[in-house]
Amino acid sequence: xxxxxxHLSDEALVALVVRSDEVxxxxxxxxxxxxxxxxAVRILRDEALAxxxxxxxxxxxWRSAGRFLPERAKASTWILTLVHRRAVDLVxxxxxxxxxxxxxxxxxxxxSTEETAWLQFERERVQAALRKLPDQQREALELAYYGGxxxxxxxxxxxxxxxxxxxxxxxxxxxxxxxxxxxxxxELWKPTESTS
Amino acid sequence: xxxxxxxxxxxxxxxxxxxxxxxxxxxxxxxxxxxxxEELASLQAAATALAYGVETPxxxxxxxxxxxxxxxAERPNxxxxxxxxxVPSLAAAAAAAAAVAIGLGVWGSSLSGSLDxxxxxxxxxxxxLALFAQEGVSQFPLSGADGTLVVxxxxxxxxxxxxxxxxxxxxxxxxxxxxxxxxxPAGLFQGGGASSAVALTRPVPEGATVxxxxxxxxxxxxxxxxxxVVAPTA
Numbered sequence: 001x002x003x004x005x006x007h008l009s010d011e012a013l014v015a016l017v018v019r020s021d022e023v024x025x026x027x028x029x030x031x032x033x034x035x036x037x038x039x040a041v042r043i044l045r046d047e048a049l050a051x052x053x054x055x056x057x058x059x060x061x062w063r064s065a066g067r068f069l070p071e072r073a074k075a076s077t078w079i080l081t082l083v084h085r086r087a088v089d090l091v092x093x094x095x096x097x098x099x100x101x102x103x104x105x106x107x108x109x110x111x112s113t114e115e116t117a118w119l120q121f122e123r124e125r126v127q128a129a130l131r132k133l134p135d136q137q138r139e140a141l142e143l144a145y146y147g148g149x150x151x152x153x154x155x156x157x158x159x160x161x162x163x164x165x166x167x168x169x170x171x172x173x174x175x176x177x178x179x180x181x182x183x184x185x186x187e188l189w190k191p192t193e194s195t196s
Numbered sequence: 197x198x199x200x201x202x203x204x205x206x207x208x209x210x211x212x213x214x215x216x217x218x219x220x221x222x223x224x225x226x227x228x229x230x231x232x233x234e235e236l237a238s239l240q241a242a243a244t245a246l247a248y249g250v251e252t253p254x255x256x257x258x259x260x261x262x263x264x265x266x267x268x269a270e271r272p273n274x275x276x277x278x279x280x281x282x283v284p285s286l287a288a289a290a291a292a293a294a295a296v297a298i299g300l301g302v303w304g305s306s307l308s309g310s311l312d313x314x315x316x317x318x319x320x321x322x323x324x325l326a327l328f329a330q331e332g333v334s335q336f337p338l339s340g341a342d343g344t345l346v347v348x349x350x351x352x353x354x355x356x357x358x359x360x361x362x363x364x365x366x367x368x369x370x371x372x373x374x375x376x377x378x379x380x381p382a383g384l385f386q387g388g389g390a391s392s393a394v395a396l397t398r399p400v401p402e403g404a405t406v407x408x409x410x411x412x413x414x415x416x417x418x419x420x421x422x423x424x425v426v427a428p429t430a
Contacts, residue, residue: 022264033255034252038253051258055263059270063270073240144208150213150215173243174239176246180242
């Protein structure tokens with residue numbers, strides 16, 4: 001195990017990946033692979049497709065680490081954004097899977113489901129913040145982020161004007177940001193000055 | 197679309213929920229709008245927090261293996277320090293090596309190399325890189341492969357080889373320092389990847405020749421075959 005990189009920050013690891021250091025890539029995977037896979041499974045509802053999405057995302061990290069701007073985002077945000085993008089691309093190709101997006105009781109075969117304390121804490125924190133949102137805003141965020149629906153698809157599915165969907169998303173995500181900041185969000189990101 | 201409308205798309209963009217036609221417009225807008233870039237950074241962080249809001253089953257170990265094997269297979273051809281420090285001599289070496297084929301082993305066996313091997317390869321790179329930084333180092337072109345031999349005034353030496361195929365599983369490359377017709381072992385390496393760096397385990401006296409052969413795994417006390425790579429310092 002590449003223990004000798006354990007003391008490095010995520011951003012330092014990305015800088016090493018720019019120099020084709022695969023031990024650094026392995027360390028990033030060990031830190032975020034599980035969260036990445038959990039997200040991909042939630043979106044895709046299929047282990048094989050989820051593995052594909054995570055693999056493509058980490059290879060995108062490998063190929064494009066030089067374009068990562070540490071002053072713009074945390075490395076973990078960048079990585080999970082890549083994972084989300086790949087998973088959403090895949091789910092849009094697998095049209096039929098999105099119908100059951102709100103069914104949260106999807107059972108994953110194989111692998112341990114025992115989470116680390118940190119992942120469990122984060123999940124509870126995020127879910128608590130989501131519960132504080134008005135139902136319609138939470139629904140818009142969940143269908144977009146976990147379901148892979150675009151704005152206009154959501155408008156059609158929910159029978160609402162596009163403008164309504166846009167503003168639910170904007171208001172919902174802005175409120176979520178503020179709620180998470182209140183709940184000690186420093187572990188996940190640094191709130192910018194525009195957070196008010 | 198008017199500017200205010202575009203601004204409101206920031207949340208949907210952070211959620212990957214823009215329709216393809218809007219996405220292009222928004223990205224174009226983003227390039228010219230610092231306010232949206234700042235807003236996007238904080239909304240993207242909030243959107244990413246949603247990634248932690250789900251159950252996290254443990255992925256199977258094969259996923260990690262697949263990612264690392266694939267990354268290794270497509271390692272970029274240019275290592276940054278090499279580009280900065282030794283491109284001129286590499287060009288000279290390539291010219292000298294022009295017609296000599298090396299024709300070795302099995303392509304791709306470096307894929308099975310362990311991370312430990314990768315780490316020692318990296319340590320060797322650092323050591324050779326440090327050699328380049330010394331004052332008064334000499335560089336010599338290679339015959340038989342692209343690359344360069346670098347020798348410090350004290351005789352400490354390193355080899356940098358580009359595009360050398362990995363040695364087969366049961367073989368190793370061995371470096372020799374030849375003086376007065378007697379080759380002495382000077383280090384082992386596996387090759388593969390875009391470039392290999394080898395810090396020689398014995399000094400290279402003035403006028404000596406450095407050579408590389410393919411030997412059984414573990415190395416040999418005397419070369420068993422023809423040299424694949426040769427670098428005279430005379």
